[in-house]
Amino acid sequence: MKSETLNKFFAILSIAVLISFSACLKMPELPPKEDTQSNKKFADLVTSPSFNWGTTKKVTVNVFGLINQNISGTLKLSEKVSGAIHYMGSHLMSETISLKLEIPTSQDSIKLTFGSISKMYVISGSTINMDYIIDYPEN
Numbered sequence: 455m456k457s458e459t460l461n462k463f464f465a466i467l468s469i470a471v472l473i474s475f476s477a478c479l480k481m482p483e484l485p486p487k488e489d490t491q492s493n494k495k496f497a498d499l500v501t502s503p504s505f506n507w508g509t510t511k512k513v514t515v516n517v518f519g520l521i522n523q524n525i526s527g528t529l530k531l532s533e534k535v536s537g538a539i540h541y542m543g544s545h546l547m548s549e550t551i552s553l554k555l556e557i558p559t560s561q562d563s564i565k566l567t568f569g570s571i572s573k574m575y576v577i578s579g580s581t582i583n584m585d586y587i588i589d590y591p592e593n
Contacts, residue, residue: 508559513577515541515553517566518585523547530567531555534574540564547586 515531524546531541531553540555547568557564557577566573566584573589575582 506559510556511559512554512556512580513564514581515551515555515564516581516583517549517551517553518583519546519548519550520586521548523586525569527569528567530565532565532567533557533561534563534565 517529525548526544526546529541529543529545529551530539532539540557541553545551545568561577563574563576564582566575566586568586571586571588573584573586575584
């Protein structure tokens with residue numbers, strides 16, 4: 455009985471030693487990957503001299519206030535799709551405000567929100583003129 459237990463112990467010990475030695479084997483080195491792009495580099499890119507690498511553009515936003523409208527509220531300028539806020543501040547509706555914003559070049563419109571007033575403006579050029587006057591469709 456003692457020899458049987460001893461044989462099991464040596465068998466388990468032998469398996470454990472074999473597993474530990476095989477786990478420490480060095481992995482064979484793989485050959486380096488071949489570059490199918492023939493080592494093209496960023497500096498090798500050919501672009502038009504007028505190409506703009508910038509991802510943002512600077513715009514001036516003018517918000518024209520309404521005379522004698524001393525209503526205080528939060529003015530918010532945001533992107534139409536994602537809702538990303540470019541500016542938010544407390545103002546009187548009678549204030550005329552001029553802001554310089556840096557927005558993504560892909561953004562083609564900007565949303566003005568003041569209380570229940572919500573208006574969309576298309577960005578064309580570097581200046582956007584906004585107001586609080588709600589446009590109603592003609593009948």
